[in-house]
Amino acid sequence: MPAPGDEIQALANEAMQAALRxxxxxxxxxxxxxxxxxxxxxxxHPGAHFGLGSIELQAGRLLGSLPHFASALQGDPGEERYWLTYIDALMQARQFATARELIGLGRRHGLQGPAADAFEQQLATTGAPDTQEIDAAAALFAQGQDEAAGNAARALVERFPQHAFGWKLLGAVLYKNRLLAPAIEAMQKSVRYAPDDAETLSNLGLALKQAGVLAEAKTVLEQSIALRPRSSHAHNNLAATLQEMGRLAEAHASANTALALDPDNVDAWNTLAVVLGNLGRSCEAVAAYRRVLARSPNDTDAHGNMLFCMTHMESVTPDTLFDEHRRFGQRLEARLETRRAWDNTPEPRRRLRVGFVSGDLRNHAIANFVEPVFKRLAMQPGLALHAYYNYPLHDDVTARLRGTMAQWRDVAALDDDALDALVRADGIDILIDLSGHTGHNRLPVFARKPAPVQASWIGYPGTTGLAAMDYYLADRHVLPPGQFDHLFTEKLVHLPVAWAFEPAATAPDLAAPPALANGYLTFGSFNRISKISRNVASVWGKLLRSLPDARLVVAGMPVAGGGDEQLQAWLQEEGIDPGRLRFHPRAGMREYLALHNQVDICLDTFPYSGGTTTLHALYMGVPTLTLEGATMAGRQSRCLLAHYGLMEFIASDAEDFVSKGVAASRDLAALAQVRSALRGSYPLWTADGVDRIAASLDNALRLMWERWCAGLPAAAFEAPAAPGDA
Structure with missing residues (x-):
């Protein structure tokens, strides 16, 4: 009969074999x-403890595995895998000191082999820097010593590659120096080694937002806020991300939360201002920007954003708007040195090096305007085109535009000093701004005047306010000669047509005006919601009351509220039944264009009229009823309609707007004729029209250059459409 101990041993062995199976x-x-x-x-029992440790490890309970691995090793120190597994788990748990002690003890017990050697080598470069070293490196960054801080960070990650702080500091330095991709990589490594560091998660979320990885940025920022709910910066970064995603109501709430936690958070005031501007609450947005500038008077981005917002305000007169822009230029140029001498050879007929500065040479509205012109200018023997692209990401449109350039420079990571030096080193003769006071502009570089001739074109409907900007390239229909010169610091160059336009290749076929089948007129609005003010809604309401059967389609609404409720409420106040309204969220280009087939006439906004939206509508055969404004922003649609002779859709005031809308509704045959004719003959996209635009721009550039070569100051002039034209 077996002894009790033998029975227990047999049962234990049986249970152990079953557990392993x-x-x-x-x-x-x-x-x-x-x-x-x-x-x-x-x-x-060492095997049972080892098995339990392995199960804990598989379940993601790293710390729970360690006592079992320790017990297994204590029970059978002769088993090599117990040593190696325990060492590996300690390293995963970042208990490097214990792991070092254990591998030393293992060596004394005869632990050998390549696995043990690899752990020992890895442990030689892991661990944690001491507190004094961390504090010293952090102080360098806080003091603005970026180069020294970067060197300290790189030394830390080389010596302690599995410690979070070095990667965190390196990510911050790289982000500050606009090196977005490596900054994100460094921050992600820091998060890997310190997943509960709310500050690093917040920084990573902001960097991902900048890189356009919005869904991931939102997730990371929500993790940061869950760890530190009272972080004003994390809430602000989330607000900025939600704003980019078009979730304006949520962005507004997050920005307000950030400010409730820290009323002095300048970044949060800036974000709130952007959100308010996009919600069409321009007056409130300008007030928020003024708070930013009161604390950061040299924040040119905030100042430029404020100016852009003011172009949407009916209460701001053209003269006041100009004064505000000029004040921006004076403030900027007062703290910078504007160059007065260049090394460019003053030969009037030589090949010109023409630079274009923009962050929008990608899938952006600006690309629709410049691509057809760039293609033609690139073939001109007298021009060499240079691009200075100020956005960190490339797409298919970027690749196409790059093919039109003699030289392409990615400059998003360059500070103003470096970009200024690069333009001068490239010997650019004429430098052209394509942004004005919109995102990703480099106006502080233009204020330094790195090129002898500088001009602004397309990107912004108004003056830059810079004395260093010599010219503004304008369409004669939008800024007739002599009528608007006083609203620009630049001299106006009047082109017969200032813009070309590349229609979407995915545009659907045209349909007949829907009124022919419906028996009633359908108006549409495809402008961004920030352009639709209470007064715009009032005028639209008067038109809809004059045509009781008419409907209104409004597209491009924010994806998560923040626009349609407000507009619907305003129109209800105007007596318009909600049943006459249809709202559509933002959509892909083909779906967006297809909505035009449900519309007879588009309704414009004011004082900031449509540009790209008006052109998309014209390509779909839909005219836009506009109210002619007193600023360039208010005259864009007027210009586009005038090029086709559609003067019957250009109103002089609100009463005329309603009258012209009613008159158009009574002549459906004329609407049908316009619809069928526009696509095939509009001068901004026909081959002959684009050739003429490119030729006039080429002539304008040459005339600007000839004036500089002759030692003459910039002066307004009208550029001929072709050599020899009057």
């Missing part, structure tokens, strides 16, 4: 129970 097939719960049964029979 269950673990092998993934039945971890059953294996766990069997391992624990073994330990009840034989406390300290």
């Amino acid at each position: 269950e673990a092998e097939v993934g039945q971890l719960q059953q294996a766990d129970a069997l391992y624990r049964a073994v330990l009840e029979l034989q406390p300290g």
Whole structure:
């Protein structure tokens, strides 16, 4: 008869074999129970402890595995895999000192082999820097010593590659220096080694937002806020991300939360201003920008954003708007040195090096305007085109535009000093701004005047306010000669047509005006919601009241509220039944254009009229009813309609707007004729029209250059459409 000890041993062995079988097939719960049964029979059983440690590790409970691995090793120090597994787990848990002690103890017990050698080598470069070293490196960054801080960070990650701080500091330095991709990589490594660091998560979320990875940025920022709910900066970064995603109502709430936590957070005031501007609450947005500038008077981005917002305000007169822009230029140029001498050879007929500065040479509205012109200018023997692209990401449009350039420079990572030096080194003769006071502009570089001749074109409907900007390239229909010169610091160059336009290749076929089948007129609005003010809604309401059967389609609404409720409420106040309104969220280009087939006439906004939206509508055969404004922003649609002779859709005031809308509704045959004719003959996209635009721009550039070569100051002039034209 077996002794009691032999029976226990047999039961333990049987349970151990069963546990191993269950673990092998993934039945971890059953294996766990069997391992624990073994330990009840034989406390300290090394195999059972090792099995339980392995189960804890597979379940993601790293710290729970360590006591079991320690017990397994204590029970059988001759088993090599117990040493190696325990060392590996300690390193994963970042308990490097204990791991070092353990591998030293293992060596004394005869632990050898390539696996042990690899752990020892890895441990030689892991661990944690001491507190004094961390504080010293952080102080360098806080003091603005970026180069020294970067060197300290790189030294830390080389010596301690699995410690979060070095990667965190390196990410911050790289982000500050506009090196977005490597900054994100460094921050992600920091998060890997310190997943509960709310500050690093917030920084990573902001960097991902800048890179356009919005969904991931939102997730990371929500993780940061869950760890530190009272972080004003994390809430602000989330607000900025939500704003980019078009979730304006949520962005507004997050920005307000950030300011409730820290009323002095300048970045949060800036974000709130952007959100308010996009919600069409321009007066409130300008007030928020003024708070930013009161604390950061040299924040040119905030100042430029404020000016852009003011172009949407009916209460701001053209003269006041100009004065505000000029004040921006004076403030900027007062703290910078504007160059007065260049090395460019003053030869009037030589090949010109023409630079274009923009962050919009990608899938952006500006690309629709410049691409057809760039293609033609690139073939001109007298021009060499240079691009200075101020955005960190490339897409298919970027690749196409790059093919039109003699030289392409990615400059988003360059500060103003470096970009200024680069333009001068490239010997650019004429430098052209394509942004004005819109995002990703480099106006502070233009204020330094790195090129002898500078001009602004397309990107912004108004003056830059800079004395260093010599010319503004304008369409004679939008800024007739002599009528608007006083509203620009630049001299106006009047082109017969200032813009070309590349229609979407995915545009659907045209349909007949829907009124022919419906028996009533359908108006549409495709402008961004920030352009639709209470007064715009009032005028639209008067038109809809004059045509009781008419409907209104409004597209491009924010994806998560923040626009349609407000507009619907305003129109209800005007007596318009909600049943006459249809709202559509933002959509892809083909779907967006297809909505035009449900519309007879588009309704414009004011005082900031449509540009790209008006052109898309014209390509779909839909005219836009506009109210002619007193600023360039208010005259864009007027210009585009005039090029086709559609003067009957250009109103002089609100009463005329309603009258012209009613008159158009009574002549459906004329609407049908316009619809069928526009696509095939509009001068901004026909081959002959684009050739003429490119030729006039080429002539304008040459005339600007000839004046400089002759030592003459910039002066307004009208550029001929072709050599020899009057």
